[in-house]
Each structure stands twice: as structure tokens, then as C-alpha cells.
Amino acid sequence: MSSRERILGRVRRALADVPADEGPYEEAVPRDYLREHGQRTTEETVELLAENLVDYRAVVHRCDAEELPLLVMRLLAERGSQEVLVPPGLPPEWLSAADPVRVHDRVADTARRLDRVDSVVTGCAVAIAETGTIVLDGSPDQGRRRISLVPDHHICVVRVPDQVVSSVPQALERLDPTRPLTWISGPSATSDIELDRVEGVHGPRTLEVILLG
Amino acid sequence: MTGTYLGMPAFPKAAHDAVHNPVLRGNLRHATHTIRAKRAKAVGELPDWAALREAGRRIKDHTLRHLDHYLVQLEESVTAAGGTVHWAADAEEANRIVARLVKETGESEVVKVKSMATQEIGLNEALEAEGIRAYETDLAELIVQLGKDRPSHILVPAIHRNRGEIRDIFRTEMGEWGRPAPEGLTDTPAELAEAARLHLREKFLRAKVGVSGANFMVAETGTLVVVESEGNGRMCLTLPETLISVVGIEKVVPTWRDLEVFLQTLPRSSTAERMNPYTSMWTGTTDGDGPRAFHLVLLDNGRTDTLADQVGRQALRCIRCSACLNVCPVYERAGGHAYGSVYPGPIGAILSPQLRGTASEIDASLPYASSLCGACYEVCPVAIDIPEVLVHLRERVVEGGPAVRQGNTVVLQPAKGHAAERAAMRAARWAFTHPGALRTGQRLASRTRRLHPRALPGPGRAWSGTRDLPAVPPEPFRDWWQRTRGGKDGAK
Numbered sequence: 114m115s116s117r118e119r120i121l122g123r124v125r126r127a128l129a130d131v132p133a134d135e136g137p138y139e140e141a142v143p144r145d146y147l148r149e150h151g152q153r154t155t156e157e158t159v160e161l162l163a164e165n166l167v168d169y170r171a172v173v174h175r176c177d178a179e180e181l182p183l184l185v186m187r188l189l190a191e192r193g194s195q196e197v198l199v200p201p202g203l204p205p206e207w208l209s210a211a212d213p214v215r216v217h218d219r220v221a222d223t224a225r226r227l228d229r230v231d232s233v234v235t236g237c238a239v240a241i242a243e244t245g246t247i248v249l250d251g252s253p254d255q256g257r258r259r260i261s262l263v264p265d266h267h268i269c270v271v272r273v274p275d276q277v278v279s280s281v282p283q284a285l286e287r288l289d290p291t292r293p294l295t296w297i298s299g300p301s302a303t304s305d306i307e308l309d310r311v312e313g314v315h316g317p318r319t320l321e322v323i324l325l326g
Numbered sequence: 327m328t329g330t331y332l333g334m335p336a337f338p339k340a341a342h343d344a345v346h347n348p349v350l351r352g353n354l355r356h357a358t359h360t361i362r363a364k365r366a367k368a369v370g371e372l373p374d375w376a377a378l379r380e381a382g383r384r385i386k387d388h389t390l391r392h393l394d395h396y397l398v399q400l401e402e403s404v405t406a407a408g409g410t411v412h413w414a415a416d417a418e419e420a421n422r423i424v425a426r427l428v429k430e431t432g433e434s435e436v437v438k439v440k441s442m443a444t445q446e447i448g449l450n451e452a453l454e455a456e457g458i459r460a461y462e463t464d465l466a467e468l469i470v471q472l473g474k475d476r477p478s479h480i481l482v483p484a485i486h487r488n489r490g491e492i493r494d495i496f497r498t499e500m501g502e503w504g505r506p507a508p509e510g511l512t513d514t515p516a517e518l519a520e521a522a523r524l525h526l527r528e529k530f531l532r533a534k535v536g537v538s539g540a541n542f543m544v545a546e547t548g549t550l551v552v553v554e555s556e557g558n559g560r561m562c563l564t565l566p567e568t569l570i571s572v573v574g575i576e577k578v579v580p581t582w583r584d585l586e587v588f589l590q591t592l593p594r595s596s597t598a599e600r601m602n603p604y605t606s607m608w609t610g611t612t613d614g615d616g617p618r619a620f621h622l623v624l625l626d627n628g629r630t631d632t633l634a635d636q637v638g639r640q641a642l643r644c645i646r647c648s649a650c651l652n653v654c655p656v657y658e659r660a661g662g663h664a665y666g667s668v669y670p671g672p673i674g675a676i677l678s679p680q681l682r683g684t685a686s687e688i689d690a691s692l693p694y695a696s697s698l699c700g701a702c703y704e705v706c707p708v709a710i711d712i713p714e715v716l717v718h719l720r721e722r723v724v725e726g727g728p729a730v731r732q733g734n735t736v737v738l739q740p741a742k743g744h745a746a747e748r749a750a751m752r753a754a755r756w757a758f759t760h761p762g763a764l765r766t767g768q769r770l771a772s773r774t775r776r777l778h779p780r781a782l783p784g785p786g787r788a789w790s791g792t793r794d795l796p797a798v799p800p801e802p803f804r805d806w807w808q809r810t811r812g813g814k815d816g817a818k
Contacts, residue, residue, distance in 0.1 A: 116626075117413040120575065123630035123733040124394045130636055131391045138580050141388035146377035146587070165600065220614055224531045224565050244601035257615045258564040258606075262557065281601075282586040290547040290582050291407070293564075293612050296605035301557040304597050305466035305482050306489055306515040308357040314465065314519050315526065316557025316604060 149279035150243055158242045159273045163324060165245025169299030170312045171320040181270070181325055182210035185234060188268055188321055189213050194231035198260045202253020203234060207270065218260045227259060232266040233317075238294075240271045240322075241284045245299065247271060247322065248284060250292040258293055267317040269297075273326035334666035336691035338792070341660035350661050353488045358652045364598035365649060365705070371600070372590065381587045383709040386643035389545075389580055390633060396545040396578045397624065403548025407610020409620040414572075416627050416732070421452035423623050424537065424570055428458050431568050433534045439552060439562045440464035441539025442646055443572045443625055445477060445668040446681075449537070460537065461503070461529050463558035465522050472499040478662025478670060480648040481596050486661055489513040496521050504528060526558065536562035536617065540573045541645065542588060543622075546581050549609045550622070553592060553602050563606050569617035574625050576633075576642040588645060591707035595647035628681030634730035637718040641676045643708040648673075650702035650712065656695055665695065672702035676715040683731050684723050690741055693719035724748065746785040768802035775800065 114122075135141075153161065163173045176184045189197060189211050197213040208215065216230050236254035237247045247269055249255045261267050271277065278284050288294060301316030312318065334340065344350060369375050389396050401411045414420035428436055436453070438444065438460050450460040450471075462471040469484035470477050473495040477483030484492070493513040500507045505525045511517060538559070542551040550571060552559050563569060579585070593602045611620050633639045651657045651671030662670035666688035667678035675696055679689040693716050702712045722729065724747065726740040740748070757764045771778075775798045782790040801809075 115413070116415045116419060119415050119733065120413050120624070120626045120630060121394050121397065123626065124397070124575075124633065126733070127630050127634035127639075127730065128391060128393070135391065138388055138392075142381055142384045142584075143377070144381065146374040146381055150372060150374070169599075169603070228527070228531055241601075246601045251612070251615055258560065259616075262560050262564060281589050282583075285583065285586050285589075290544065290549045290607065291609050293609075293615055294605075294607040295560065296601070296607075298599070298601040298603050300603070301555070302603045303465050303519055303556045304361075305464070305469070305484060305556075306492060306518060307353070308361045308482055308485065309515060310597075310599075311515040311519050313516065314523055314556035314558070315463075315530070315561055 147280075148282050153242075153279065155274045155277075158279055159277055159324060159326070161279075162240055162242035162245065162271075162273075162277055165242065166299070166322050167245075169245050169302075171245070171299050171322050173322050173324065175324045175326070178325065181207055181323065184323060185268065186210040186212065189232055192232060192266050192319070194266065196230045196232075198227065198230045198233040198256075198264055200235055200254055200256030200260060203236065203256075204254065207234060218256050224259065224263060227263040230264050232268060233260050233264045234268045234270070235261050236270050236272075237276060239284050239287050240273075240277045241279070241281060242277055243280050246284070247297050248288060249295045249297065250288060251294075252292075258295055261295065261297075262316055265317055266319045266321070267297075268321045268323065270323045270325050273324045334686075334688040336687045337660075337664055337666070337695040338691060340664035340666065340688075341656075341695070344661045344664050345659050347661075349488070350486055351659060353486055354658055354661055356488075357482070357485050358658050361598055361652045365595065365652065368594040368598040368600065372594070375591075378587055378591050379707055379709055382591055382645075382707055383643060385579055385584050385587060386645075386708050387640070389578055390576065390639060390642055393575065393578070393633065396580055397575060399545040400543055400548065400578050401624075403545065404543075404610060404620075404622050405548075407548045409548065409610040409622055412621060412623045414623055414625050414627070417447035417625075420447050420572055420623055420625050420627065421449055424449060424572065425453055425456040425458060427568070427570050427621055428453065428535055429456070431535055433458075433568075435459045435461065435529075435533070436535040436537045436570075437461050437463050437529055437533040437562045437566065438467075439536070439538035439554065439559045440467050440483075441537070441572065442480060442668060443539045443574050444537065447572070447625065447627060449572065461526070463526050463529070463562060464554075465519065465556060465558075468522055468526070469495060472496065472503065476663060477668055479651055480646050480669065480671070480673075481651075482648075486663070489515060489518065492518055496525075500525050526561075530558075530561040530565055533562070533566045535568045535570065536566035538562055538569065538571045540571050540577055541592065542585060543573060543578045544580075544582050544585065545578050547609055549582065549607050551585065552606045553589075554605070555597065555603045557604055560604055560606055563608065564616045566617055568619045568621070570621045570623065572623045572625055574627075575629050576644075592645055592647055595649040595705070595707040628683075630733060631683075631730045632677075632680040635680065635718075638676065638680050638715050640710050641673070641680060641715060643710055644673050644677065645708060646673075647707055649705040649707065653701040653705050654696075655699065655701070656697060660695070665692065667692075672696060672712045672716075673710070676710075676712055676719060679719055679723075683729070684719070684738065684741075690723050693717075693723060765802070765804065769805070771798050772801055
């Protein structure tokens with residue numbers, strides 16, 4: 114007997130007390146929790162996103178499409194970045210004013226190569242106001258998961274209000290589970306020393322979020 | 327579980343030593359009190375917490391009651407998405423599968439995401455025996471690995487260490503494992519985190535094989551979820567060419583939508599955050615992004631035995647948040663090591679004796695490692711009634727009876743150490759059903775109260791060694807009631 118058969122057999126014997134006609138999943142789980150917490154206007158939802166991002170030590174900027182290239186240039190310059198990683202489908206105008214050398218992520222590039230790049234600029238799939246979370250799904254303006262991981266400085270552009278939802282349930286509705294997803298809430302952090310939160314371990318230690326609207 | 331814990335003393339002995347360690351008590355008190363207040367605040371932000379908790383309980387219960395169905399569905403989804411599913415009936419089989427998969431890649435080292443399941447099966451030791459080095463990359467796991475120590479908390483395995491101790495471990499041990507700690511390292515948490523970043527960076531960048539667990543597996547989509555803070559999880563899940571995830575069979579949930587419950591309750595319960603810094607979700611493999619090969623090892627190792635117990639199976643709802651540890655007055659004083667298992671605290675006290683059985687001294691003592699105060703049940707985000715299971719397991723230890731071990735029904739013998747307790751209970755039953763004898767006995771006890779010893783003699787010594795004997799009143803209650811008509815006439 115294979116272990117698969119052995120385990121499934123044990124499970125079935127263990128559940129001998131469960132009636133065969135027990136109600137279906139849809140009836141078993143009450144969904145009377147809230148779809149979102151509190152009533153807000155669109156503007157207030159974006160404001161809450163900004164507040165919660167800042168609360169977990171992300172740096173938040175706001176600008177319109179016209180101001181964006183100059184803002185990105187300034188953020189990269191302040192950081193002193195020599196090289197910036199560019200996802201394949203990043204709108205070219207976002208970096209049109211930036212000075213650093215563009216590094217395009219190629220499959221053949223090693224993680225060590227990416228480790229020498231100072232910054233990365235990406236878009237996002239959705240942002241969650243209640244938790245201060247941005248979610249990347251590997252779309253062309255976000256690239257492979259590793260490019261927003263290895264560089265120490267991540268600039269993420271969120272289109273507001275289109276990409277902003279209030280809550281976790283609303284975000285899951287918008288996301289495609291077949292894509293690799295990365296949920297980011299502030300820069301890398303740890304609570305492992307005396308259960309106290311410290312920012313800055315392995316992921317980007319500086320997360321800058323630009324609310325573009 | 328792992329051999330590391332074989333021969334552990336029973337909980338009372340281990341706890342007795344721990345409570346006399348002032349540094350350990352100080353560290354634990356500081357950490358658990360910090361997180362308690364924060365958790366209460368994070369939970370208080372959600373007015374529908376009770377409804378989320380109930381939904382979480384129901385999702386998990388429904389899944390467990392149809393576990394065979396959801397495991398088969400999960401296997402199909404993961405396979406369809408490009409993953410390979412393996413089944414491991416016990417720790418030894420899981421370790422063998424992982425070692426074989428690593429060897430097939432030709433590699434001799436792996437980077438690991440913090441995982442309770444791989445701790446439980448002693449994977450690192452098993453890989454070491456096969457010539458494969460496993461590097462822990464979670465900060466707390468790194469502290470434990472470098473310090474040749476054992477984990478003492480589900481979320482923060484090095485909770486028993488303070489910053490000064492961590493600095494000393496980094497200074498003396500990091501060089502043995504790779505890049506040494508920076509010169510002049512101080513004990514500020516930010517510097518310690520920086521030292522870990524530098525030490526592990528080279529390992530992440532060259533790693534070809536990653537090993538992880540998972541917080542959730544979604545049956546309908548085949549998606550696995552890892553919730554973390556530091557980014558070490560993302561490194562291990564995306565940079566290597568091969569990813570091997572070892573996950574307990576109880577981690578499956580039916581649908582994608584179910585995550586909307588647990589992604590709200592887990593972070594707030596464990597680190598008291600609205601959301602943890604990083605959550606990774608992956609479904610099989612993706613062309614040109616992340617590992618090219620993905621293996622899922624589904625682990626039983628006592629879970630189906632636990633499932634067979636109609637009262638005890640609720641322990642399998644656990645999402646490993648560790649809120650129950652942080653509020654437990656016993657854990658706060660005894661620390662995690664006294665529980666003799668990778669699962670310490672209240673949840674460990676009901677999980678370990680079910681996963682491993684109650685044959686060993688430590689496992690038979692764990693159901694007693696509680697004052698039954700119920701704080702653990704109160705904070706549990708999936709409403710596991712830990713006190714109920716504790717009492718149920720105490721009964722099993724004392725009375726014996728049928729249980730399932732490795733898929734077979736066995737009849738457990740009553741534990742030997744409890745013979746005196748059973749005799750005392752028999753005597754009590756007799757006395758309470760013979761009122762005359764009870765009255766005579768009570769009067770005799772009252773009259774001789776000055777002669778009573780402060781501790782019980784003989785087999786009762788163990789009982790009174792950790793408790794005060796109840797004071798016997800000068801007059802039995804019934805006599806007082808009859809004499810004073812219940813105190814109505816003002817008489818004393």
C-alpha cells in the first residue's frame with residue numbers, strides 16, 4: 114500500500130462518526146463578518162491607505178501623472194542610486210527623467226547581479242487601505258518576484274483610486290490565484306528580538322510608495 | 327516527533343527548574359506582556375472579530391470533517407499547476423523524501439524558511455546525517471541554530487533569549503557557519519538584525535534548494551501561502567531552482583475565499599499587526615518566475631490519529647499563531663522548553679500528547695501543564711477549547727481506554743503514577759455516598775486540626791509538595807448550619 118492510500122485510509126477511518134449527508138461547505142461556513150470595516154469615501158480610503166503605510170514605516174508620496182517622472186528622479190537621486198531595476202512593462206515615462214542606469218531583469222541574470230542594483234521601480238496589482246498593504250502579481254509593470262526583493266530600495270507606484278480597495282476580502286476578489294503573489298506591508302521587519310518590531314532585515318529596507326492620482 | 331526531545335523530564339520537573347531561572351523569567355515576562363497589550367489593540371480594531379473567529383472555526387472544522395476529499399482535490403490542483411505531491415505517513419518517511427529530492431538536485435545545502443512541521447520531524451538532523459546542511463534563515467531560528475539551542479515558542483523560537491545573549495551568540499558562533507558577526511557588534515536590535523542580514527545574504531544568493539512549510543494550502547486552486555516578516559521567506563521561496571514544502575495535512579482550506587478570514591485573524595493574533603510585512607502565495611510553478619521545480623510533501627505524523635478523537639480533533643484547527651502561549655500564566659513562568667516539544671504552551675499541551683501519544687513521561691504530564699484558567703480559549707482565533715481537550719486528555723491518561731496510534735485502534739492502560747489518585751477518588755466516592763461516615767470523618771478532622779501535618783505523608787507528598795493543604799475549619803459546615811440556622815439569628 115502506498116503512503117497516499119495509507120493516509121487517506123486513516124483519514125476515512127478517523128471520520129467514521131461524520132454522517133455521509135452532512136451539509137455542504139456553503140452551508141457550513143457563516144459569512145456574517147464584514148466585507149469592509151467602516152464607511153469611507155474614496156478619498157478617505159486612499160487617506161487610510163497612506164496612514165497605514167506610514168504606520169508600518171513605508172514612505173508615502175503623492176503626485177499626478179505629470180509630476181511622477183520628476184518625483185521618481187528625485188527619490189533615486191536622494192538615495193544616490195547608480196542603477197535601477199526595470200520591470201519589462203514599466204511605463205517608460207515613469208523613468209523618463211531619472212538618471213541611473215536602467216537594468217532590465219533577464220532570466221539569465223544571477224541573484225548576485227541583482228544584489229548590486231541599488232533600487233527597483235514597480236507598479237502594483239492592488240493596495241489594501243485597512244492594512245496598509247500593496248500586492249504584486251508579477252504583471253509586466255511589476256516583473257518577477259525577485260526584482261522587488263533583492264534590491265534594498267523599492268519604489269512602488271499605486272494608481273489611486275483605481276487600484277485601492279478597503280479590505281482584505283475585497284483584495285482577494287480582485288486577485289488571480291494562478292499568478293505568484295507577494296503581499297507587502299511596510300519594509301522588511303522582525304519581531305524576533307524580545308517580541309519588539311524592528312524594521313530592516315532581508316527584504317528592501319526602504320519602501321517608498323507613490324500614490325499616483 | 328524528533329529525537330531531540332527523547333528522555334525529557336516530565337513537565338513538573340522541567341518547569342521547576344525553569345521557574346528558578348530569573349533571567350529566563352524576566353525575558354519571558356517582558357516579551358509576553360509586550361505582545362499581549364498589542365494583540366488586544368489589533369483585535370479591538372475589528373468590530374467583527376467574533377464573526378471572523380466563528381467563520382475560521384467553521385472553515386477548519388468543515389475541512390477536517392471532509393479531509394480526504396480536500397486532500398485529493400489539493401493534490402489534483404497542485405499537480406495541474408506543475409507541482410509534484412508526495413505523501414509521508416510519518417517523520418521518517420518525510421525526511422527520507424526530502425533527502426532524496428535534495429540529492430537528486432546534486433546539491434548538499436538548503437536554505438530553510440521557518441517551519442513548525444520540519445522542526446517537528448527533525449528534518450535538519452536527518453539531512454545532516456545524509457550529508458546535507460540545512461541553514462535556518464528566520465532570525466529566531468538562526469539564533470536557536472547558532473546557539474545549539476531548542477525552540478521555546480511557536481512564533482519566536484528564541485523568545486527565551488534577550489538581546490545581550492543574542493549578541494553573544496552571534497559574536498561567538500556566526501563565524502563557524504559563514505560570515506562572522508561585524509566587529510564591535512552591540513546589542514541594539516537593529517544592529518543584530520543587520521548582522522543577520524549580512525550573514526545570510528551570501529547563503530540566499532547562492533542557494534539552489536529551498537525548504538519551507540506553509541500556513542495554508544488552498545484545495546480548489548492548489549495555492550500555498552507563507553506568512554512572514556523578514557523577507558527570508560521570500561528569498562527561500564523565489565531565488566532557488568527547487569522548492570520543497572513540507573506541510574501538515576491539516577493546513578488545507580477549501581477555497582481561495584477562505585483566506586479572507588485567516589489573513590485577517592492570523593497576523594493580528596500572532597504579531598499583533600494589521601498585516602505581517604510579507605505574504606507569499608504560489609500555485610505550482612510559474613514560467614520564468616521562481617523555482618522551476620516544486621515539491622509538496624503532505625505530512626501525517628500523528629495527525630490522523632488526532633483526527634480520530636472526536637474531542638481532541640479540534641486541536642487540528644490550530645493556525646500556529648501562538649496567541650495562547652503569550653497569554654498563558656503557566657507558559658509565562660515555565661517557558662517553552664519545559665513542554666518538551668516543538669509545540670509548547672497550551673496548544674502544545676494538547677497537540678503533543680495527541681501527535682505522539684501519551685506513552686512517555688513528558689507526554690503523559692502535558693495535559694496537567696495548565697491551571698485551566700481558559701485564557702488560551704479566549705484568545706484563540708479558531709476557538710479551540712483547549713481546557714476541554716486538556717481535561718479529556720487527563721481522563722485518557724488516568725483511566726486509559728481506546729485510542730488510535732499510527733492508524734490502529736489500541737487500548738491504553740491507565741497510567742501507573744495515578745494509582746494513588748484513583749484510590750483517593752474511590753474513597754471519596756464511598757464517603758460522599760455514606761453521609762454518616764462523612765459526618766463522623768469531618769468532625770474527627772475538625773477536632774484534630776491542630777495535629778494536622780503541613781504536608782501529606784507517603785504518596786500524598788507529591789501532591790502537597792506544590793500545594794498548600796486546605797485549612798480544616800474548627801467546625802464542619804453542616805454542624806455550623808444546624809447550630810446557627812444558617813447564621814440567621816446572628817450567631818457565629
